[in-house]
Amino acid sequence: MIHGLIANLAVVGLFVSVWLFAKEALVRHDRRKRAVVLGVLIGLGSIATMAMAVRTGDGVLFDLRFALLATAAYIQGPIVGIIAGIAAMAFRFASGGAGWFAGCVGIFLTVLIGVAAHKWLPLRWNFRQCVPRVLLVTFAASVLPNVAALLLPIELIDARLGRALAMMTVMNFIGMLFVVAAVWNGNLRLRERALMIAAIAQAPDYFYVKDRQSRFVAVNKTVAAHHDPSLRKSLVGKSDRDLETDRADELFAAEQALMQKPEGQMHLRETLDLPGGETRVYETTKVSVSDVDGQVIGLVGITRDITDAVEAELQLHEDQRLLVSILSKMTDGVALFDDEARLVFCNDQYHAFFSLTRDVRVPGVELAAILRAAAERREQLDIPRDNVEEWVQTVAQGMMRGGEEEVRLFDGRTIIARTRVVPGLGSISVVSDITDMRLSEKRLAGLVSEMETLARTDGLTGVVNRRAFDEQLEREVARSRRNGEPVSLIMLDVDHFKAFNDFHGHPEGDACLKRVANILSSQMRRGSDMLARYGGEEFGVVLPDTDEDGALVFAETLRTAVEAAGIAHGASEAGVVTASLGVATLPAGVTGLSAADLLKMADIALYGAKRNGRNRVMQYSRLLGSVIADPAEDQSPGRKVC
Numbered sequence: 342m343i344h345g346l347i348a349n350l351a352v353v354g355l356f357v358s359v360w361l362f363a364k365e366a367l368v369r370h371d372r373r374k375r376a377v378v379l380g381v382l383i384g385l386g387s388i389a390t391m392a393m394a395v396r397t398g399d400g401v402l403f404d405l406r407f408a409l410l411a412t413a414a415y416i417q418g419p420i421v422g423i424i425a426g427i428a429a430m431a432f433r434f435a436s437g438g439a440g441w442f443a444g445c446v447g448i449f450l451t452v453l454i455g456v457a458a459h460k461w462l463p464l465r466w467n468f469r470q471c472v473p474r475v476l477l478v479t480f481a482a483s484v485l486p487n488v489a490a491l492l493l494p495i496e497l498i499d500a501r502l503g504r505a506l507a508m509m510t511v512m513n514f515i516g517m518l519f520v521v522a523a524v525w526n527g528n529l530r531l532r533e534r535a536l537m538i539a540a541i542a543q544a545p546d547y548f549y550v551k552d553r554q555s556r557f558v559a560v561n562k563t564v565a566a567h568h569d570p571s572l573r574k575s576l577v578g579k580s581d582r583d584l585e586t587d588r589a590d591e592l593f594a595a596e597q598a599l600m601q602k603p604e605g606q607m608h609l610r611e612t613l614d615l616p617g618g619e620t621r622v623y624e625t626t627k628v629s630v631s632d633v634d635g636q637v638i639g640l641v642g643i644t645r646d647i648t649d650a651v652e653a654e655l656q657l658h659e660d661q662r663l664l665v666s667i668l669s670k671m672t673d674g675v676a677l678f679d680d681e682a683r684l685v686f687c688n689d690q691y692h693a694f695f696s697l698t699r700d701v702r703v704p705g706v707e708l709a710a711i712l713r714a715a716a717e718r719r720e721q722l723d724i725p726r727d728n729v730e731e732w733v734q735t736v737a738q739g740m741m742r743g744g745e746e747e748v749r750l751f752d753g754r755t756i757i758a759r760t761r762v763v764p765g766l767g768s769i770s771v772v773s774d775i776t777d778m779r780l781s782e783k784r785l786a787g788l789v790s791e792m793e794t795l796a797r798t799d800g801l802t803g804v805v806n807r808r809a810f811d812e813q814l815e816r817e818v819a820r821s822r823r824n825g826e827p828v829s830l831i832m833l834d835v836d837h838f839k840a841f842n843d844f845h846g847h848p849e850g851d852a853c854l855k856r857v858a859n860i861l862s863s864q865m866r867r868g869s870d871m872l873a874r875y876g877g878e879e880f881g882v883v884l885p886d887t888d889e890d891g892a893l894v895f896a897e898t899l900r901t902a903v904e905a906a907g908i909a910h911g912a913s914e915a916g917v918v919t920a921s922l923g924v925a926t927l928p929a930g931v932t933g934l935s936a937a938d939l940l941k942m943a944d945i946a947l948y949g950a951k952r953n954g955r956n957r958v959m960q961y962s963r964l965l966g967s968v969i970a971d972p973a974e975d976q977s978p979g980r981k982v983c
Contacts, residue, residue, distance in 0.1 A: 352386065356383065359382055361527040361531075380423070409520060410425055416459070430449065433445050471525070547564045547644035547646075550640070559577065596640060603629060621646055625643070679766075682707055685767065687702055713729070745758070755774075796808075804861075805872070822932045830939050831922055833900075833947075835853070836915075861882070870884055896922045903918060904918075923943045925945075
């Protein structure tokens, strides 16, 4: 019995090895194809265990088929488990005997348990998460298939069968643990190997493996692309001589010398002229590889293109040389700090800028200590008094990142510190006095503001011009729509102004418009209201947040003020200068009208005021359909509001 048990375990171990070997050999094939092949192999393994079944002293046969079948379905999935189960059941059916049906049912239950566990209790790569699941599945796959024993003929069910089933359960439990551990460990090694191969294949460096005769055993994509992508597979088995490399003999001799000792290493840097005329710099490391007995079997090589790094290194040296020249000749303040924020060098002009901390700004002192001294002595005006340490850390970190910072000094000067980080050298700060530039900017800003004011002002009357009026009207109408507030517009026209010019002359006409503008300006009470000369003798008044009644009252105030000024008008029946006004309002909540619509409404109202006798205020909303009295019937020569 012991010999048979050992033989059964040997069969299981053999087919586990074949299982892992086949999985590795088929790694590049389609997943379904791999599943079919593995299913057939596991099926053959289960058949082999049944063929070498162990006979107990009671005459009962048992084997480790359940261990292979359950593990295959659990780890590899349904396709492998089903194919292996079909093969096992076919063999058991062909073998015949009184228990063939019960055996087939047991195989079916085993595969079913494995498939269910694969779906709901999948293996994890973490060992601690894996153990409870494996124990549960192993127990279920070892115990539950024994239910099929109830299907045996009644005369075979006795105490001996119970002992045999218990032994079969224990042996399959142990066997399945062995199979799961072996397969799980093998899959883990295959996974690690796949990761390593993928990493090497995608590496940007040139990676290759050669045998003892300096022939390529493996190369990554970068090596293949360097020669010819179509040569990737054909490179295997070839040497540098086969590639017609000019330095083939030299490389062969160096590699053979390297492989004379088990732990040989070789490092070299080469500058090569490529066929296209380009010159590149390469750095190569080659290491001999030995087997478990210490015999050298080949080498591993990595070649890296370091052309860009070499150019950067040369550029760095050039930058350092240029930096030294700048430091010695610049009239600006210059300070150099190392990677640990310690002052390395500063010129005299730098000391002149920071005269209060001159004694602290010496080579070897940390930037944080310099900043604390500047805060303590109030050398800079922008240093916070309540949290100096946070300011010190913020400035120090910004200094090491590079950038610009504007500083106001205690003596009224303004400086700007421009910091540049130089890899491998530290950071260089160039300090410039921009006091005059800031004063010029302020003066320029004042001039710009003055020019903007002039561009918006009417040259004759001093009030804003039509351009500013149009912009303000657009803004106020948009704000009215947005906030749901009313906005009103008054258009005012000086009555009989052409006749005034003809009678009094154009100089007096200009003086008249100035006086009218001053009169209207004196009536403006809110900062949000705007008076503008719209053109010629016409003025416009924008009244934000003003309803129709308020606009009418204010319009009448303007009309009365103009008339009360008593500006002589020799060509007018009234004898003085008067004005006609049109009022229009966009009520609160009205969103369908634009600034142009409001202006048109006010113009219509103004036209109505002039048509109905002038020197009056006309309201757009009451203009249409109203009965306008004959001016001759109006007994009051003063206010006329329609």
